[in-house]
Amino acid sequence: MENKAQIAHRCLLLENKAVTGDWFLLTLQAPLPLQARPGQFVQLRLGPGTDPLLRRPFSIHHEDSIAGRLRLLVRVAGAGTARVAAFVAGQEIDLLGPFGQGFPYPEEKAKALLVGGGIGMAPLYFLAAQRRREGLPFDFLIGGRSAASLPADAYFREHRLEPSLATEDGSRGFRGTVTALLEHRLLTGPQPGRIHACGPLPMLARVAEIGRARGIPTHVSLESRLACAVGACLGCAFPFHRDGAVEYRRVCRDGPVFNGEEVCFES
Ligand SMILES: Cc1cc2nc3c(=O)[nH]c(=O)nc-3n(C[C@H](O)[C@H](O)[C@H](O)COP(=O)(O)OP(=O)(O)OC[C@H]3O[C@@H](n4cnc5c(N)ncnc54)[C@H](O)[C@@H]3O)c2cc1C
Ligand code: FES
The missing domain is CATH 3.40.50.80 (Nucleotide-binding domain of ferredoxin-NADP reductase (FNR) module)
Structure with missing residues (x-):
């Protein structure tokens, strides 16, 4: 399944509230619905300059595509996510996405x-x-x-x-x-x-x-450190079993959702 074109969205942060401990829930108003599938993610820009250079990936926690509202649930893991926790309502948030292949859905009616x-x-x-x-x-x-x-x-x-x-x-x-x-x-x-x-x-x-x-x-x-997020740099490559050998796949573009049987967890 190919990604549809990723779009840059200038979103308005409606709310950023602490959920528990170091988790924060961001509610964003997007100019256009992302029409994301569960399992896809967005890349958030953390500030106006080049520090940090790389955007940070976050899964889409919820999208109301009629209202154009998006939610991200963020756990503070380091300096970048600490910045996200400090974002304030009314701020403009620059995000790219949606990226990646989501969960196969709805592939069947079974539980x-x-x-x-x-x-x-x-x-x-x-x-x-x-x-x-x-x-x-x-x-x-x-x-x-x-x-x-x-x-x-x-x-x-x-x-x-x-x-x-x-x-x-x-x-x-x-x-x-x-x-x-x-x-x-x-x-x-x-x-x-x-x-x-x-x-x-x-x-x-x-x-x-x-x-x-x-x-x-x-x-x-799966999670991996991401750079380009579009499959070009191979920085997020992860090992998989294939026909008795190991092959590398890109978490950002081939995933982040994969068939669990194929993932080479032991390497
Ligand atoms: C597809 C995808 C979806 C994600 N969805 C969410 C989400 O919904 N909510 C959320 O809170 N986080 C999510 N993450 C993880 C989040 O992107 C990282 O926690 C964040 O990038 C860390 O940035 P930082 O600058 O705060 O930390 P850094 O200073 O960059 O790193 C802090 C610590 O976290 C480790 N780390 C950083 N990034 C990753 C990573 N991608 N995988 C494993 N370890 C990492 C570092 O090795 C270091 O130990 C997702 C990651 C991916 C790849
Ligand atoms: S982050 Fe560049 S190929 Fe995945």
Whole structure:
């Protein structure tokens, strides 16, 4: 699937609010709808000058394409994302996108299991909201370290999403990792048609392993440091299995969503 032309958007930041800990929710008014698919991302410019030179990628957390509103959920990871956290309402935000191949959707009517680790819930929220709107069945599992590391229940109510939560310290929902919750769900519930996951690499490796062991097709959204984001520099290349050999694919253009069985997690 080829990307449609990426467009530069000068958006108005309507709101930037703290969600929990170091997570921020940005609501942007775009001049034109991006008509993004869940799993696609945008590249945000962080300031007017050349420092930092590179834009930063963020998944689309939600798009209301009728109102032209876009949401990004951002976790502060370093200097660039700290700048995003300090953006104020009324500011103009320069973004490019949408980029990449999203989750295969709606590829089937069967139930999907969406599995998010930490900030990895960002693109899955968009997928869940879309499936919810179209009446496609799904279960949404989200894991975090503790109760305080995840958004409050009210956050999910807006789109009538009721995720099952897992926390490593047991302070909210299931006690354990989200992959342990996934295994528990597969043991006790019906087999889903597909698993979609986003989160840290070791978590994605485990999800792919669980999917493979049970014969459930699994799609994972990978992260890599991006530069050009259009497939030209190969800076985001990631190893994949192909016919007994290893080949490199570009996270920005061939992904970020890939068939979990093909990802070479062990390298
Ligand atoms: C396709 C894609 C979608 C993403 N979606 C989101 C999102 O919805 N919300 C969100 O909060 N973040 C998201 N990220 C991650 C986000 O882009 C990085 O956290 C951000 O670029 C870090 O910039 P920084 O200047 O704050 O940190 P830096 O100072 O550049 O780095 C801080 C630390 O984070 C590590 N790091 C930086 N970028 C990445 C990366 N891409 N992958 C792995 N480690 C990295 C660095 O090695 C370093 O340890 C996404 C990344 C990709 C590739
Ligand atoms: S970031 Fe340049 S090819 Fe992906």
